[in-house]
């Protein structure tokens with residue numbers, strides 16, 4: 001029977017379809033180029049402005065006047081055209097889209113590779129480049145090849161210090177960096193049902209690291225409850241014995257704290273193997289692990305202690321920051337010696353605050369550890385929030401099992 | 404569409420950060436991207452890309468959605484990129500900016516040797532042997548024939 005992608009795109013795998021897009025978004029990086037392409041196409045006004053979001057997160061606030069000038073142009077365009085506009089300091093595009101702006105069954109296209117994140121909500125959510133985005137602004141639709149699907153069947157429950165991030169790294173390691181190229185992932189099974197929305201967002205977020213077009217969860221009771229918090233009453237999606245191109249089964253009980261070691265996201269090893277590696281920086285945040293539950297868990301694990309290395313915490317959105325402020329989480333982090341960044345991508349892409357120096361080693365909760373990404377000549381490991389906490393306290397890589 | 408260029412051989416999993424590093428993205432000046440293209444892989448590569456056909460390994464262009472990656476290659480003079488498989492956003496982006504991306508398996512690569520391709524006839528030729536290339540979808544072919552998605556849209560008017 002049909003997969004969720006086939007259901008949403010309304011055609012069998014392998015077919016090419018033209019679809020109206022329910023929600024299209026770009027950030028300050030890709031939006032600038034999209035605007036240029038849009039104008040080169042001879043356009044002034046998007047066809048469906050109410051469906052378009054522009055969210056400033058990559059270099060936010062701007063790092064220099066060149067960036068600020070580019071941003072000013074895009075800001076002006078967004079406001080003039082009446083687009084949904086989210087200025088610097090509001091947060092990461094994927095986080096803001098998942099805060100009630102994407103609904104199950106929708107077709108969502110973002111000019112950013114991690115647009116697959118919203119697949120956690122049962123939407124067909126995928127990334128495109130800037131010119132594709134400009135064409136969507138112009139006409140409201142785009143083409144897709146309906147993807148085959150790799151089914152990731154999750155059994156059991158996460159245990160011990162392992163968290164959704166360890167599961168995400170585990171499946172990416174298992175599939176490899178191109179293990180799901182041109183395909184979608186679908187997460188199913190009792191194990192999937194047991195994962196809360198923040199964990200699902202982490203899992204869907206990393207689908208692109210295995211080359212996938214999107215990573216989908218069927219909307220269930222967890223989705224309903226999560227979206228009810230944003231005032232939406234949504235229907236559930238029930239799997240109908242979908243036909244998968246490949247089946248992968250993961251027993252959550254087998255998942256242990258792991259790291260993606262430099263410089264490949266699919267080189268995934270147990271944290272214990274790298275214990276003792278001295279760290280110059282720990283970074284907690286990003287569209288993978290910058291949600292409130294992540295920040296709160298990190299703060300709880302280091303509570304009352306001092307971090308032994310430069311530790312940067314960047315909430316994924318203003319809402320996350322606000323909640324952390326209200327609940328005292330923020331104060332705890334500051335007392336422990338953490339640096340708090342304004343909501344956005346922070347040091348993730350090595351373009352402004354928190355960039356690493358030559359030869360420096362860091363541990364990050366992000367999704368990508370390509371060579372030189374976070375700083376020329378630097379090395380960085382990707383791990384969970386709990387691994388980041390244990391490592392920040394030790395000043396070196398440490399398994400969270402000690403906490 | 405067809406062409407001939409000299410081969411530039413790259414390995415598998417060339418990510419978009421390697422093609423054009425984030426630190427060069429704070430501008431819309433394409434010549435900056437062309438100058439620094441593939442710098443973190445090999446700083447000596449950029450000048451060799453004039454009329455080059457890149458033969459890469461699998462998963463070419465993985466990583467981010469940054470369209471500056473295929474634009475940088477195009478601006479540096481690359482006339483086509485050939486690989487057994489591409490990351491899908493890079494593949495779309497390449498066609499959208501008018502850079503032929505050709506899926507083709509098993510081509511031997513020797514740096515500097517001539518490589519020819521014909522998208523219309525669906526082959527790549529290296530060292531005197533022709534290899535079948537996977538055809539583009541009808542839409543992608545139209546976009547490429549128009550010289551990219553911007554022109555495709557202009558022509559639609």
Ligand code: SF4
Pocket residue numbers: 057058092093094112114286287288344345348349366367
């Ligand atoms: S947090 Fe990092 S991975 Fe996520 S959108 Fe921003 S730059 Fe990309």
